[in-house]
Amino acid sequence: MAKYKSCHGIEHGLVFNGVNLLTYCSLTRSQEEGGGEPQFVNSYYGEIIDWDAFFKDRQEKREYIKTHGMLPQCKNCIYLEEKEWSGEDKLEYILITNYIACNSKCTYCPMPDPKNSKLYNIVPVLKDMIKKEIIKKDGRIEFAGGEPTIYKWFNEALKIINKNKFQHIVVNTNAIIFSKEIYNGIKNGVLEMVVSLDAGTKETHEKVKGVKSFDKVWKNLDKYSSVYKYKEGGNLLKTKFIIVPDLNDKEEEIDLWLQRTAKTKIKNVSLNIDFQWIFTNTENIEGMKKILDLSDYFILKAKEYDLIPDIYPNIKDIHHRYNKMVPDEKKHENKYCT
Numbered sequence: 001m002a003k004y005k006s007c008h009g010i011e012h013g014l015v016f017n018g019v020n021l022l023t024y025c026s027l028t029r030s031q032e033e034g035g036g037e038p039q040f041v042n043s044y045y046g047e048i049i050d051w052d053a054f055f056k057d058r059q060e061k062r063e064y065i066k067t068h069g070m071l072p073q074c075k076n077c078i079y080l081e082e083k084e085w086s087g088e089d090k091l092e093y094i095l096i097t098n099y100i101a102c103n104s105k106c107t108y109c110p111m112p113d114p115k116n117s118k119l120y121n122i123v124p125v126l127k128d129m130i131k132k133e134i135i136k137k138d139g140r141i142e143f144a145g146g147e148p149t150i151y152k153w154f155n156e157a158l159k160i161i162n163k164n165k166f167q168h169i170v171v172n173t174n175a176i177i178f179s180k181e182i183y184n185g186i187k188n189g190v191l192e193m194v195v196s197l198d199a200g201t202k203e204t205h206e207k208v209k210g211v212k213s214f215d216k217v218w219k220n221l222d223k224y225s226s227v228y229k230y231k232e233g234g235n236l237l238k239t240k241f242i243i244v245p246d247l248n249d250k251e252e253e254i255d256l257w258l259q260r261t262a263k264t265k266i267k268n269v270s271l272n273i274d275f276q277w278i279f280t281n282t283e284n285i286e287g288m289k290k291i292l293d294l295s296d297y298f299i300l301k302a303k304e305y306d307l308i309p310d311i312y313p314n315i316k317d318i319h320h321r322y323n324k325m326v327p328d329e330k331k332h333e334n335k336y337c338t
């Protein structure tokens with residue numbers, strides 16, 4: 001083991017991204033000075049991967065970091081961490097986000113136009129990774145999108161992962177479509193699901209998501225959660241709220257979302273902020289303060305409803321930047337940042 005500054009993506013990750021790239025992380029439109037997303041391959045269409053070449057590339061990146069401090073793409077990234085890294089040649093995290101079409105039209109969606117993405121089948125490469133034991137059995141296999149449930153090979157991919165007894169599968173879905181495979185994964189305790197609601201009322205939900213789906217989503221969430229058993233340290237069901245300033249940044253929206261979540265068996269709730277707002281509001285002290293106050297409110301209310309709150313790193317980053325910009329008497333109290 002060696003101690004140096006690196007990140008989980010470089011050390012253990014692989015991302016099948018939405019514009020036919022294989023990358024080490026998924027910081028699309030990153031605010032990092034280097035732009036993020038170091039690449040392994042820049043035009044990928046589902047071929048079997050040359051794993052020797054992949055692990056050689058990873059090792060070369062590690063050596064570069066040890067001598068130069070970081071990759072040029074990673075400058076100022078909040079995910080860099082100085083610690084002992086194992087150097088192991090196994091994947092602990094894969095993100096399958098090669099499918100970017102969606103049945104929602106969320107205002108904050110950072111996905112590029114699906115026309116810029118060529119669709120491919122993930123199943124052959126997934127089978128190859130499983131056969132060659134490239135992914136650790138306790139590793140995290142995550143689906144994002146676009147919307148995974150409308151990806152042609154989603155059910156087949158999930159079936160294979162389930163069959164091979166991976167224990168930590170994560171699906172980010174808008175839950176407009178009910179998926180029997182997701183339901184079974186939840187029932188068997190091996191699947192984690194994250195659903196971004198972004199509103200407490202039907203009207204605001206429609207404004208943020210761009211489609212009328214509020215009732216359908218809650219109907220599906222009620223079904224999923226009916227077979228869910230919360231276990232500390234286990235796979236979680238989460239609802240999420242992405243703050244979109246001037247659209248849903250209201251205490252009552254957060255309150256109603258939490259109240260509705262508390263009526264199900266779901267215990268975990270997350271708060272995030274629209275990525276694009278961050279990039280265009282780096283000097284907006286008042287705006288940042290509002291986000292931080294809403295985050296405090298979210299934590300307070302979640303606890304009141306016996307839910308487990310979680311704040312995304314983007315908001316923690318706003319907290320650090322805000323406190324650097326204001327005088328001592330205006331500093332925001334740290335309620336959630338480590």
Ligand code: SF4
Nearest residue numbers: 007025036074077079
């Ligand atoms: S941009 Fe950040 S998350 Fe991505 S590889 Fe670099 S340090 Fe890791």
